[in-house]
Amino acid sequence: SRGAFTVKMGPPVVARRWSADTVKTAIADPAARRLGEVTATADEPGAAEIAERLRAMGWQRTEPGGEDGFAAGQPRYVFQVPFAGRSLEEIHRGLNQQWRRNIKKADKAGVQVVRGGYDDLPAFYELYAETAERDRFIPRPLPYFQRMWTSLTAEDPDRMRLYLARHEGDVLAAATMLTVGSHVWYSYGASTGRKREVQPNNAIQWRMMTDAHALGAAVYDFRGITDTLDESDHLVGLLRFKAGAGGEAAEYLGEWDLPINRLLHKALDVYMARR
Template identity: 25%
Template sequence: MKVLSHYLKILLMIYVIIMLVNTMLKFKINISKEEYDAFINQHPFNNLLQSYRWGIVKNQSFTPYYLGLYKDEQLIATALLLTKKILRFFTMFYICKGPLFLNYEEESFAFFQKELKHFARKKQAILIKIAPAEILCTYKPNEEECKEHPYQFLDTLYKKHHYITNPLSKDLNATIEPRITMVTDLTKEPLLKGFHSSVKSSIKLCEKHCVEIMESDDLHIFYDLMVQTGKRDAFNIRPYSYFRHLKDSLQEQCKLFYARLNIPKEYHQLQTMLKQFKQRLSIINDSTHHECKDLNDQIIKTENLLEQILPYYEKNIDYLYLSSALMTYQGNISYYLYAASNNEVRGINASSYLVYQTMLDSQKNGYHYYDFGGVSGYQTKEEDPHHYGLYEFKRKFNTQYYCRFMEYNYSNPLFLAILKAMGKI
């Protein structure tokens, strides 16, 4: 009996040890793609910048690590960590729109931070920069950003673990990735109802003219339009190789859409329209008639369009590409990631029409939100003349502001001072 009792005690001790091990928190680096994707795909803040494939997109300038936190052998948090060399001998850690926790328990958050900082020391990282995914608030243009939000406790948690941050800013460039984006809810029907009248007019105009929407894998067309846009709007564009790598990395999560003008069809249609306008004007033969001004305006617009497309018609060019959109997809969100347009024919606003058609495509494929990307929080040209055009275009599609936290930075005081002086934080 004594021997049996001794063995029972040993078995009980083994069981207790196993139970303790199983309830321990575990931090793993580079978990499998399957496990990572399965976790973030069911997370309410699933987003492109925390997707597995985004790490592949960024691997030309960063080294990606896929972090996992486990409790009772169950995955409870993930993060796509991007690292890069700074100040020659050191490293920077960057988590954008993450980490993604199922529940913010203080014990698990503290353990994650402890292990992340341990990994940072191992990699000689002198800065950990985190931009949380949680949305502080949403509001419509012409409203003010709300002051209270349900994730205020996160600010307390990060500061408790010695992170510092800056006050909430409306500036577009206050953070690496914009903290304010504009988003259209695609679940509201019908889409057109909430659009600005100028967008509705542009859509009708494109439908009236011979503008066609197509999906294509031809990246050269997109890049040609991007070069034109960069020159026109005076901004630097990424090299072709970046967009090639982006599309190859995201695979089916990336689509290219184009709005193109059917030149022969449009040319003959404009000729017919011009003839009809002139015939109608000759019948009226009264300059005081209320139709005369409208007809003269239509004749001028039609002649201008004819003049713009005539060189293409004479060269037997079948299609002129007016606008393009590089769309990406993650979770229930479609992202209007890059857009470009033609300099030659500006009388037809094909960009608005293309946005509308890509929204319809997103709806059809089950996406709930259409993310236009970053804007500043300023709503007048006087407040932000450089970025007002972005806001003015995006606000017309029944968008809402989505506001997030500023970035949280962890470093020692000396490096913080150096990095601040260099404008890194």
């Protein structure tokens, strides 16, 4: 009645999983080009049936909008660390040697990770804008994060958290963490190119993982990873970083559209393809 012409959704249904070791091996294999082409460690039962039921009801799966595997909406490939039934010590042992070394190095260097608030969002954004330029993506504006904070913390003061990694008065890294039920997401991250040797990124992630475990999280979700395994792609470094935390890569069923007005739905597809 309000003129909607398409319904979109991203079902939280995992289709396949790859262990961290499988991902690491695939990155090192010159013949492996995309994660989706690598034999999965586990295929989730029922996912294919759900996809067929959606198609039978008229839903259409949309493909990622870019060659790097990231869509305009929710990522199809993510990296997750299972927490359920595991102690913090077990999770720490699941980190690779480089992660554990970097966490210890940050602590020895005096990196302090603290929780921030709404007034610290500009400091986060300054690093986020620097990260966007370095990693070649278009940043969201500061008011986006301010609205996110206001909206989510109005639901629950702990729904969204901001963490800052400081060293000798300098903010070197910052990240947001979202919590819904027992699922915790590392949502947005940012860092400067300065003082990388004190390892602020590992320090901030370990603090967030520690706090997530204390909250009773069943899973710590690093969110989107690239589908490409090409070593020359700058996003492979992000995949390698996340895989170092242990856990597993997961492929969701992806995003699905249900066209209500097929003409307008097609027109939007054409517009988005040309934009």
